[in-house]
Amino acid sequence: DAKTTQPNSMESNEEEPVHLPCNHSTISGTDYIHWYRQLPSQGPEYVIHGLTSNVNNRMASLAIAEDRKSSTLILHRATLRDAAVYYCIPTGNTGNQFYFGTGTSLTVIP
């Protein structure tokens, strides 16, 4: 299973963009990079995923490095509701079963 490294915590001001980094240097060529987040007292929820190209959806953007050894989740305008723990999870067709690491705890400051 690919190992991930994320900052334990980050802070952002409300309405500012947030860039959440993740290193996954042992990722295999067929692993997708998934991001989930867990709001306080809730179950994790899907945010975004990608393979090689950058991805955008209504929640966030995902920027994947050319060598795929790192990725960055981008929240374009942080709101108070975005305060959560964000998990980066490389997921493949063999072996990986959505193993969650320790994630990054994002605090949004009003």
Added chain:
Amino acid sequence: DTAVSQTPKYLVTQMGNDKSIKCEQNLGHDTMYWYKQDSKKFLKIMFSYNNKELIINETVPNRFSPKSPDKAHLNLHINSLELGDSAVYFCASSPRVSPRANEKLFFGSGTQLSVL
């Protein structure tokens, strides 16, 4: 309708008791999971079932026994509860076991288990 629902939301019990947590998904998914989140917030997979068949058992004590009566339900029965079993237990589902890489997990809201 809630996609993945768990009951109960809170469960307080004494050491040594046997308890069950129920999970149901109405998404038509084939694969269901149980995760445990401990006091340090580390989220660890326990089991996964694909269409009623056990796929993953992650070195969980055999006091924990998942049961899947059909692919929409995955219940977790815990015998002889111990203090260390106190945690939040999350049920989840995904469309299929394979291919997995491009699919999403959908989680329930969790069951807070407190063993006294």
